[in-house]
Amino acid sequence: MIKPAKLERGDQVAVIAPASSPNIEAANRAIPFLEQLGLVVQVGSSLSREHGYLAGTDQxxxxELHAAFTDKQIKAIFCVCGGYGTARIASMIDYELIEANPKIFWGYSDITFLLHAIHQQTGLVTFHGPMLSSDLSENVHHLTRETFNQLFEPISLCYSDSIRPLDTLVEGYAKGPLVGGNLTLLTSSLGTEYEIDCLNKVLFIEEVDEEPYRLDRMLNQLRLAGKFADAKAIVLxxxxxxxxxxxxxxxxxxxLFYDHIVPFQKPTLSGLSIGHCSPNLAVPIGIEAHVDATKKTVTIIDSGIETW
Structure with a gap:
């Protein structure tokens, strides 16, 4: 496992769009959020580029992704939005280049595919966290704001029902490296070189704007692929x-949870404020998470960053 270096005030960071084009007005309103954290923002040309529903061609x-990783002045890469398109470029990425230039890579939703492709191919800890155009352009919840603190200093994270009411679906305790993200993207990885690895992991899942019958199909596919059987715990x-x-x-x-997940009798919690919600709490992919479904807590004791 490779941890990226922590951020310092005054560091340069890149904002890129590896999937769809963002709402540029919302993105521009959100850039001051990163600046208020003490960061110097370099905006990628993809934010103002359109290629159908994509922020430019695959190439x-x-x-732009490669350039952000190789630029020694850039200390972190923040994805501006999701949408669609990251799975298209996964096979084109130079993972050895990323492994040789590890740094913070942050996003969620469609970015889920890249979070895991990069983590599984290189060992680099990536971050599932709120993005500019969808979460940071206005009325940012104080807990969403505070979730960025984990990039500046080593802190443990404890998510409990003090933030939002949680439901225990299966009692118990388990721990393992944290993996997961958007259900659609996790499902689309199946059968590919970048298939989500859930063996002895804590799997978390989120989704947006999908009807229950579509959730049913995707949860069933993960079940048939053995992902719930492989996992140590499930966080919904x-x-x-x-x-x-x-x-x-x-x-x-x-x-649907009781049909597809509960029968495996893995410690299972539902209701965490991670995903397309406010607050939207960030988590490091690959760092060990402790799930106590009986006490309704998810704790990440270790930091996702290097402090040297």
């Missing part, structure tokens, strides 16, 4: 606006 987006996070639209006769999301 352009890969080149925010499922924002995942309501029936086409099919008003529907199973509840909780019923």
């Amino acid at each position: 352009q987006r890969v080149e 996070c925010d499922f924002h606006n995942c309501v029936p639209m086409k099919r008003m006769q529907s199973l509840s999301i909780n019923q």
